Amino acid sequence: MQLHHQKHHQTYITNYNKALEQLDQALAKADSSSIVQLQSAIKFNGGGHINHSIFWKNLAPIREGGGEPSKASLGWAIDTQFGSLKALIQRVNAEGAALQGSGWVWLALDKELKKLSVQTTANQDPLVTKGSALVPLFGIDVWEHAYYLQYKNVKADYLKNIWKVINWKYASEVYEKENL
Amino acid sequence: MVVAVAAAAASSTWLTCALLPRQGWLHGIQEPTPGLQWTNKKRCCTRKAGLTITAKLELKPPPYPLNALEPHMSQETLEYHWGKHHRGYVDNLNKQIIGTELDEMPLEDIIITTYNKGDILPPFNNAAQIWNHDFFWESMKPGGGGKPFGELLQLIERDFGSFEKFVEEFRSAASTQFGSGWAWLAYKANRLDVGNAENPRPSDEDKKLVVVKSPNAVNPLVWDYSPLLTIDVWEHAYYLDFQIRRPDYISIFMEKLVSWEAVSSRLEIAKAQATEREEEEKRKQGEKEVGNSDNEAVKMYVDSKSDDSEAE
Secondary structure, eight states, X not given: OHHIIIIIIHHXXXXXXXXXXXXXXXXXXXXXXXXXXXXXXHHHHHHHHHHHHHXXXXXXXXXXXXXXXXXXXXXHHHHHHHSSHHHHHHHHHHHHHHOOSSEEEEEEEETTTTEEEEEEEETTOOGGGGOTTEEEEEEXXXXXXXXXXXXXXXXXXXXXXXXXXXXXXXXXXXXXXXXX | OOHXXXXXXXXXXXXXXXXXXXSGGGTTTSOOOTTOOOSSSOOOOOOSTTOOOOSSOOOXXXXXXXXXXXXXXXXXXXXHIIIIIIHHHHHHHHHHHTTSTTTTSOHHHHHHHHHGGGSXXXXXXXXXXXXXXXXXXXXXXXXXXXXXXXXXXXXXXXXXSSXXXXXXXXXXXXXXXXXXXXXXXXXXXXXXXXXXXXXXXOOSOOSEEEEEEEETTOOXXXXXXXXXXEEEOSHHHHHHHHTTOXXXXXXXXXXXXXXXXXXXXXXXXXXXXXXXXXHHHHHHHHHHHHHHHXXXXXXXXXXXXXXXXXXX
């Protein structure tokens, strides 16, 4: 956790700020070439910041309710759309396991279609890159840095255990707010 | 004409067999060849450079014991990286290809075929990662590092300006490959006409050394380059020893691990292959010209025939 938050996330923020500064300068000079060239650094590092900011809210210690499934409307929506919470977990874990390279797996709410879905994004692409109406209810970081020290190559064990600390309360709040 | 294989045949010296069965991975990608049915799985492919056909891919060990790269790359890293990750790719690919036409194909052919010009098929990731890791272990040696020598050094100085400039470019590629992937020194020898989705260096310059980076499992074979050196920048390659400090890992790799002997011998092979292909191209060009003059003769015959009919 320490490494993930204080080194990785911090590095994304540092590099994001740097890229934004450079973007400001390029915009002031109307330097189109630089403006375009900076886009990938902004996407990588800005995306990294966005995703990790969400991630920390998606987790909670067990003593603070982490892992306790939602009994509110989100729970009902999951049962309706996936059959059961177990089925959702299986689906998320399968997508996370199958993801090649680095990325994230998300439980998403499509605000327009009013539907839940499981999505994956590559590298630090934020969820909106998969659809502008998609809101992340929670994301699971499946970059190797997220689990390697503890689980080494056994990504499946990481995915099995992370459900013990998923912050369903937060996910429910987001769901209720956005599913109007 | 089998489309997928035609592409592979044009871009590789390994696949000389033009026949592939209809079903399985290539279904829908290739035109079925009428009347051509596979009754058994034995392949008729011939191959150069003494590669052997194996029914089941095996995990090759690194050319040194797992603790031999200490303290620069720990035994623990090798145990996981080779023993779990690399082994996993082998096991998973075998499961994916058993009973299909990819089974018993040489690994490099599986890679090119399943890369599928950028529209990647599922076995690609495992196949390419097997190859990449074999290549990676062989790119290092105990007591490695230092400087290259001989012709390799000459070419590096010619194409990068200096060895130091090459190192800078290689380090930059390795550090800026975002997410998972690899950085490479490669020998680029052919005008690129492989119709791939992405070609990183489509310049007209030929027969030169280039530094390229690739995401996830992609490697320079799919761009028809000859890889000479690689560094794995997936996090699993350095996380146990360096955690987030990828730049430190890259430095140690360059200073203490690179096997310049391996790179040199790969360069020799790459140049020989390039020359061979050049000569093959010239020969084909010569044949085409002879063919054209034959066509001319036929045309004349037809024309004189129509003259006759007019006369009547």
